Amino acid sequence: MVDITRLSTTQPDFWDALRRLTDWDDAHEHRVEGVVRDILKAVRREGDAAVLRYTEKFDRLKAGSVAELELPVEHLRAAFEELPAEQREALEFAARRITAYAERQKIEDFRYDDGHGTVLGQKVTPLDRVGLYVPGGKAAYPSSVLMNALPAKVAGVEDIVMVVPAPDGKLEPMVLAAAWLAGVNRVFMIGGAQAVAALAYGTETVPAVDKIVGPGNAFVAEAKRRVFGTVGIDMIAGPSEILVVCDGQTDPEWIAMDLFSQAEHDEDAQAILVCPESRYLDEVQQAIERMLPGMERSDIIRASLAGRGALICVRDLVEAEQVVNFVAPEHLELSVAQPERMAERIRHAGAIFLGRHTAEVLGDYCAGPDHVLPTSRTARFASPLGVYDFQKRSSLIHCTSAGAAYLGGPAAVLARAEGLDAHAGSADYRVEAADAEH
Template sequence: MSIAIRKLDSADAGFRDKLSAVLAFEASEDEAIDRAAAGILADVKARGDVAVLEYTQRFDRVQAASVAALEIGKEALQAALAGLPEARRHALQTAADRVRAYHERQKKECGSDGFLYREADGTELGQKVTPLDRVGIYVPGGKAAYPSSVLMNAIPAKVAGVQEVIMVVPTPDGVKNELVLAAAAIAGVDRVFTIGGAQAVGALAYGTATIPQVDKIVGPGNAYVAAAKRRVFGVVGIDMIAGPSEILVICDGATDPDWIAMDLFSQAEHDELAQSILLCPDADYIAKVEASINRLLEDMPRKDVIRTSLTDRGALVKVRDMEEACEIANMIAAEHLEISAQEPQQWADLIRHAGAMFLGRFSSESLGDYCAGPNHVLPTSRTARFSSPLGVYDFQKRSSVIRVSEEGAQTLGRIAAELAYGEGLQAHARSAELRLKK
């Protein structure tokens, strides 16, 4: 059975409205989910460990005498790592090494060392960069397990210098994923608790007798986790509110159509709300990709999920040319953007909004998900217009440094006093004037 994937043409009347309808996503605003998450958070804040245990039994069907019994010790994490087949252990370690190397380079290049400069009168101004003390990472454990998410969240935190990383991961029916635990060992996670959902977010945000309060919560989760993270922002920091995964492919029509079809599948298989879109100026090529989609789908273990995703939220879009494709890409501001073209850099130069860019025919998005090195925690739902990938900078904070010399206080004091009197703040003005020489 062929997929009824939506086909659009940028030359048609009403194209922008039709594309906007494809991009529309409002599930994260569900009021019932928000109310449920709010109730769970309030309960965890009030009753701590007792509430966490009750919700863990209710939602994950896991019974425990205490929250401490839900913690997995470092010995068990190392045992999980040692128990992996050699090829998988090697792949996990190699991916971790590449992710760590990338983020160590990022730390050097993104102003993580702070700065200080001296003015002529001896006044010193600058910025001090310090890591967060403790962060919590949420690792999904419902529909699938994501050891790659452990690496992408924990490693940049450790590279940043975070002292303690606490991981929470739901284990429905008590089933633990050994690869996730092994990833925690490799990434240097300090403590692991087998709890999930809004109750885990609440425990990390407010702290309980067993789980210490963190400074920031990062990592993706379901709609309840997203709603909970949104509500605790301000009590703790958060990375972002993650929506369904997205891929946008710009292709010049010369890549093997099977490659592009599979790249579209790679996001569609995440869940039914994931989005996969192709932009191409060649109508014949689009038809070839559609044929590849229909031919390859039946061999996919998650074909039902892929079919629903592509039918409900996917699109094959005919554009006038590659320049217009880039213009549309900037409007979409996708999480993952593949530019599958002979000279990808000339088109990448036209892109302003994308979570991550994959340039050239061999740069499949899946490599970025696992082992290329850059972080796979990316802004979704058009938030790439103003947000960035998770990075070392998300686990650091900056403090301004001001050391005014006696001479500098004579100049700055008069300026500050004049402005303070203009604002009607006499104490501000007098504070500056008291330091002026008589």
């Protein structure tokens, strides 16, 4: 029996119960704060020596220098060439689609004349160097390499430095193959908070970067939180999430497997089904009971569903939309008859999968859009990773004498209202010069 929470919007305390269910308890992160603080301080002060010490301590990987932990490019190429043809072709297929989607995201320069002697515009430039953290742990993630590195390459980032933990010196060949395919420039076998610190501050061997992207465990998340400001970061990622809205007409086994697909990530992942048919929720629960024993990661799935999963009965699909917008899920499946119409009313979701045949897993690997998505209700204000995260914008302002005179008067008035006489005087000089010309 899988102990999964059942909720109904008819319960008087439903919204409070839903809030408790979706609140991510990061108490474990608070317990790592002290450890991470000490690691960051040590790496900033000692550089390579601290990186070597922590790599030996946490990954049981001893090296005489950080240079020994860097993989030569030839090693990455060999990993790619030695992959079974089926895996190599799948990586190439995914890379083509991710790149094609990313190409459409690029922000462009623009300029326009305001008609009063001033040209205004925007100059877009890529970041110089990006750090990519690739997690180890319960699974290998070559897809994360592609999803993080390819948008950076499309943006024009010239230097991508990848860090990946190698416990006991072991690495997943597909991760290295993906790094080669995505054009990663340098790869270091270091992980944890020490890797984030090395990327943020730089060491004798690891170059400092401008932004760090990629998911990791609680130590990595806390380290990224603490180095933000010294470098940019993509987001503080919580556990993986899926919310499925179904009208009760999809095969229950399809939905059960879709819930499994996120629950199998780890015990803290969240899988929720919302449906107006109580009978259908029963059918999905029966499918879960029937199918779970055959899943390779059944223990993780069971713990995830019991700890943070839910089957929610709503009055109708309009109410389901309200639940979705409250939860703001990372992944949203609309397994309904008219998914496009429902999607128009969804305001908060990381990625939306439309229709019964669009399984979330397609987005994880090869549909095209990025799978690095906002979690823990942050889709209320955050967006998927994309090319725009690796580009920065500079404003352009070019005034002629007439343009400076046109803008200078109002600027001086506002400056004096703020008590900033030098600001006003700077504008006044231009106005006076323009008047003298005429």
